[in-house]
Amino acid sequence: MKKIKFILAAVVAAIVFACGTTRTVPITGRKQDILVSDEQVLALSNQEYTNYMKSAKLSTNSANTAMVKRVGQRLATAVEKYLNEHGMAxxxxxxxxxxxxxxxxxxxxxxxxxxxxxxxxxxxxVTKDEASLAIVLGHEIAHAVAKHSAEQMSKQIKNQYGTQILGEVLNAVGVGANTTQLAQVIAQKGLQFRSLKYSRDNESEADHMGLIFAAMAGYDPNVAVTFWQRMSQATGSTGYESDMFSDHPSDAKRIAAIKQELPEALTYYKPVTTSTTKKSNTNKKKTTTKRTTTTRRK
Structure with a gap:
């Protein structure tokens, strides 16, 4: 009997790992094993997002809403450009x-x-300005680009395959259906992408990637240090509540790591000159010329 159970467990493990893929995380180059497909993760994510937005109340502050969309789109454009240029179109x-x-x-x-x-x-x-908001959004986008959700789902699958998943696999017909059932098992256990707990390694990786994404989008990555200092104060002493960085490293370690990563991030940083800045510079030149002419007449 023990031998049969051992064989069944071995078969389950073989199927689980055979369904997976090995992937390289952009920027960091870390290898990760993913046992669920992009289609499955996106389907679950879209469903949850739709349900969340049905109950959420959009901000009525038009200026702040416009800022979030502006910063987010600049980051998205930079991230897509990077992926396209590095064979990940x-x-x-x-x-x-x-x-x-x-x-x-x-x-x-x-x-x-x-x-x-x-x-x-x-x-x-807490963010106070667009650059600091970019640090946060860069971190969140990094979770998506690094497929940390799929990675966490895969870890749960590995942990559960010997119990509930064993029955699912043995009753399934064909290997193709197994992965779907495995994803369903995770979903049925209450997976919520917006509050998914990532590991400390995932959080540190998202910090690293997010810092670079912000720099790519033209935001000064140096602001990350002061932002995280404010974040530490806000979540630790002013009564703010946050589950944004679940299982995150200590604030001190996070800030120390970011300081070490800043030189790399700065190699990607090119300040963006806005139309407003150009117009302002032009006006300054015109004003200077006018004043000079007036002085000569005197």
């Missing part, structure tokens, strides 16, 4: 970007697999 096409600011006092933001991004109004008093 197929992955870039999987993103259908959407940016929303919702009425919620929590210090939070999340990015669903597929590029659905939500920012809570309670986050903005």
């Amino acid at each position: 197929a992955e870039a096409k999987q993103f259908s970007w959407e940016f929303n600011l919702v009425q919620d006092k929590n210090v939070n933001a999340f990015c669903m697999p597929g590029g659905k991004i939500v920012v809570y109004e309670g986050l903005l008093p």
Whole structure:
């Protein structure tokens, strides 16, 4: 009997791992094993996002809403450009970007697999400016680009295959149906992408990638240090509540790591000159010329 159970467990393990793929995370180059397909993750994500937005209340602050959309789109454009230039055009096409600011006092933001991004109004008093908001959104987008949700689902599958999944696999017909059933098992256990707990390694990787994404989009990555200092104060002493960085490293370690990663991020940083800046510079030149002419007449 023990031998039969051992054989069945071995068969289940073989099927689970045979259904998976090995992938390289952009920027960091880390290898990861994914046991669920992009189609499955995106289907679950889109369904949850739709349900969430039905109950969420959009912000009535037009200026802040416009800022979230502007910052988010700049990041999305930079990320897609990077993916396209590094042989990941197929992955870039999987993103259908959407940016929303919702009425919620929590210090939070999340990015669903597929590029659905939500920012809570309670986050903005901590970010204070667009560059710091870009650091947060870069972090959230990094979770999606690194497929941390799929990775966490895969880990749960590995942990469960010997119990509930064993029955699912043995009753399934054909290997093709197994992966779908495995994903369903995870979904039925209450998976929520917007509050999914990532590992500390995932959080650190998202910090690293997000810093670079922000720099690629033309935002100064140096602001990350002061932002995280404010974030530490907000979540630790001012009564703000946040589940944004579940299982995250300590604030001190996070800030220390970011300081070490800044030199790399700065190699991607090229400040964006806006039309407003150009217009302002032009006006300054005209004013200077006019003043010079007046002085000569005197």
